[in-house]
Amino acid sequence: MEATKRIYIFLIIVTLVMVLIYAQGIIIPFILAILFLFLIRVIRNILSKIKYVGRLPQWVLTIISSVLLLTFLVFTVEMISQNIQQLSKTLPVYEANVNKITNSISQQFNVDLSSLLSDFADELNFGGILSKIFSTLTGLFGDAFMVFLYLIFLLLEEPILPKKVKAMYPDQKSYNRINGLIKKIDKSVSNYIAVKTLVSLITGMLSYFVLLIIGVDAPLFWSFLIFVLNFIPSIGSLIATLFPTIFAMLQFGDITPAILVLAIVGAIQLIMGNLVEPRIMGTSLNISPLVVFLTLALWGVMWGVTGMLLSVPITVIIIIIMSEFPDTRPIAVLLSQQGKINKKEEK
Known part of the structure; x- marks a missing residue:
């Protein structure tokens, strides 16, 4: 019996993994809709604490929260598109600066990088790199209609869910257990999303002003990239710092602006990720x-x-x-x- 049970568990896990891989076109929009629902609830909780606004019915607060989130997303996508167009126009400058940077490093460190990096420099396709970055970001919004559809049904289902759970578990003990489980998931995920979004937003805003002062092209695009990648644990902040650093070096044809970006944006990442976020999130x-x-x-x-x-x-x-x-x-x-x-x- 024990061996049969293990075989069943193994088959269930394999089946689940296969479904997650091949049905990701359906599952990912649904999960994104759930996360947006949590964000709407966080915004709604904040609005409910505001004087006069908090007196409005919950469904009105839900609509206001949804409109605020949707407006932010539309504005962000529009601004990112404009920044991508700006970067695309300056790509020839980036490609021309590769040789300039190579010669500068070779002179400073007395190393012949020209021969070592010549093939690499010829094969660099910054347009392709940029398009891949943009396609990855827009991929999150690519199924916008499906996410929006799921979100509408989740919002309609939200006020009815407690009644359904109560009907499913008429026994008070079972109901309390399931209800407690739902509340624990709600609290943990809501806290994570709220804190991570706040910390990532502050990190992105501070990085934006740094990049703007240094003069890096399309600072809004890079700050948004930093904001998004900060949601990836461990390596996200590292990648988010390296991207604008590399492009700053390519833009100016000099290593000094890149060092400034790496040092200042990296310091912001370290402070926010290792000091601020743990204190807030615990x-x-x-x-x-x-x-x-x-x-x-x-x-x-x-x-x-x-x-x-x-x-x-x-x-x-x-x-x-x-x-x-x-x-x-x-x-x-x-x-x-x-x-x-x-x-x-x-x-």
């Missing part, structure tokens, strides 16, 4: 750093950059659900940060 997510890295790689392989962005919220939900069932509770403990999965154990 250890509420309760995920092992090793698990964060492994899930980042796993979801990245299955869903690419989008999977990396969604890896932490998905892992949080999985840990919370697993912690509620005796058979999967040991796995939740293993995935947790300190082997503690509820407040009772921490005492």
